Amino acid sequence: MSMSSRRVLRAGIVPVVAALALAGCGSSDSGDTAGGSAGSPAKTAEAPKKPSGAELVKQAKATALAAKSGRVVGSVTDEGKQMSIDLAGTLDGTNQALTMGMGGEGEATILTVGGKNYMTGDTTFWTTQAGAEAAKMLDGKYVLVPAAEAKEMGDMTLKGLLDEIFAEDMSALESANSKVEETTVDGQKAYTLSDRVGGGGASMVVTADGKATLIKLTAPKDEPGEMTFSEWNAAKPVAAPSADSIIEPPQ
Numbered sequence: 504m505s506m507s508s509r510r511v512l513r514a515g516i517v518p519v520v521a522a523l524a525l526a527g528c529g530s531s532d533s534g535d536t537a538g539g540s541a542g543s544p545a546k547t548a549e550a551p552k553k554p555s556g557a558e559l560v561k562q563a564k565a566t567a568l569a570a571k572s573g574r575v576v577g578s579v580t581d582e583g584k585q586m587s588i589d590l591a592g593t594l595d596g597t598n599q600a601l602t603m604g605m606g607g608e609g610e611a612t613i614l615t616v617g618g619k620n621y622m623t624g625d626t627t628f629w630t631t632q633a634g635a636e637a638a639k640m641l642d643g644k645y646v647l648v649p650a651a652e653a654k655e656m657g658d659m660t661l662k663g664l665l666d667e668i669f670a671e672d673m674s675a676l677e678s679a680n681s682k683v684e685e686t687t688v689d690g691q692k693a694y695t696l697s698d699r700v701g702g703g704g705a706s707m708v709v710t711a712d713g714k715a716t717l718i719k720l721t722a723p724k725d726e727p728g729e730m731t732f733s734e735w736n737a738a739k740p741v742a743a744p745s746a747d748s749i750i751e752p753p754q
């Protein structure tokens with residue numbers, strides 16, 4: 504099971520383009536500050552019998568894609584490079600906060616609110632992408648990502664990530680070789696699904712309540728990574744940055 508999400512990791516491309524377009528930037532208008540989230544799947548009665556791996560994957564997909572919102576935090580490996588991800592918001596990405604850590608290249612956050620995308624980053628990120636002088640100017644600021652570059656972010660959503668996980672990463676866990684074991688996560692009964700043969704350490708943890716709500720995914724050892732899911736249907740709305748913190752690239 505590969506935890507590499509190429510479509511989501513294209514986030515690393517957009518900041519470069521936006522950062523290089525900053526010369527002569529001015530400020531723009533918007534709303535208030537960004538919001539966080541808290542919450543977890545509600546507990547219900549446990550399923551009467553232990554399901555098969557294929558049944559768990561099918562139910563986990565249906566439950567995840569039926570959610571209105573959620574959060575995923577973890578790391579993925581792309582071409583040997585490990586990157587961190589924290590994505591919270593609506594499933595379709597119309598209101599979300601995406602933070603990505605790119606190893607030695609720093610960390611960047613993109614807020615999607617009201618059809619617009621606002622990007623900020625730490626000093627390392629801005630210095631890497633735009634140079635030391637630009638990093639000073641951009642400290643504590645948000646760049647309004649131009650519409651053309653924002654189109655590249657179409658799949659950088661919770662739904663886009665889930666679609667890729669279930670389309671490309673779950674086949675081994677659906678096979679007859681998969682193993683389902685009972686476990687407990689934060690006091691809640693759950694199932695751990697793993698591959699008996701050749702899984703390489705890949706596993707999925709879901710609730711044992713008949714819904715198979717995703718809790719955690721672990722990648723095989725040859726492509727290390729781990730994602731923890733929470734705040735299903737409970738992610739708080741994200742607000743736009745304050746007007747005085749926004750920098751709009753020249754047209």
